[in-house]
Amino acid sequence: MQIPQLRMESTFAQLGLNINKPVQSIKQPQAEMNLSxxxxxxxxxxxxxxxxxxSSQARxxxxxxxxxxFSDTNAAYGREKWLQSISEKSQEGDRLMRIYTKENAIAQIGREKGLRVLEGGYRPPSTSNDEGVDVSFQAVPATINVKRNGMSIHPVTRPPELSYTPGKIEPYTIQYNSLKISVVGSQLDKMM
Structure with a gap:
């Protein structure tokens, strides 16, 4: 006697995946230094x-x-002659006082004075050997001032630019699952 058997045949479902990978990009814009x-x-x-x-002395x-x-020169000449005259009068007095020398002092003094009148009168002072030009030079040094104004920095920073495209997975069916059941070895109605 045959025992009826149930026979099952199944196929598994097969799935396929469409995968789009995620994309991430990072851009860093350059910063600006702004130096001045x-x-x-x-x-x-x-x-x-x-x-x-x-040049007054040279002149x-x-x-x-x-x-x-001119006034100073004449005053100096007058003073010189005045002192010379005092000296001569003093010497003449000393000569007249010495009677014991048996010299004819009055005649001798008269002869000396007569010869001196012929010598001449006023003579201007003699010139000096130097040129008589006084030159004075006073140099004033230069004044130098340096002012450092420095520099300024105004940096402008920029954040990074991020862009992200998320990934996507799309499933699809390659083969659907199935199950077949059949009865073998029986006289039974196969309708199920």
């Missing part, structure tokens, strides 16, 4: 140089005198 350099300031001040030339040496120089 203020020029330094240089100030140079040159003082005036002083030059003095005094006096060649006989061209100012009124003050």
């Amino acid at each position: 350099q203020t020029p330094a300031e240089l100030t140079i001040v040159q003082g005036k140089t002083k030059l003095q030339i005094d 006096a040496n060649i006989g061209i005198m100012t009124s003050m120089q």
Whole structure:
């Protein structure tokens, strides 16, 4: 006797996947430094140089005198003659006082004075050997001022630019699952 059997045939479902990978991009824009350099300031001040030339002594040496120089020269000459006269009078008095020398002092003094009148009168002072020009020079150094103004930095930073496209998975069916059941070895109605 045959025992009826149930026979099952099944096929598994097969799935396929369409995979789109995720995409991520990162861009970093360049930062801006914004440097600015203020020029330094240089100030140079040159003082005036002083030059003095005094030629009054040179003019006096060649006989061209100012009124003050002429007055001073005459005063010096008068003083010199005055002191010389005092000295001579003192010496003449000493000679007249010495009677014991048996010298004819009055005649001798008269003869000396007569010869001196012939020698001449006023003579201007002799010229000096130097030129008589006084030159004075006074140099004033330059004043230099430096002002450093420095530099300024104003950086501008930029955040990174991120873009992200998420991945996508799309499933699809390659083969559907199935199950077949059949009865074998039986006289039974196969309708099920």
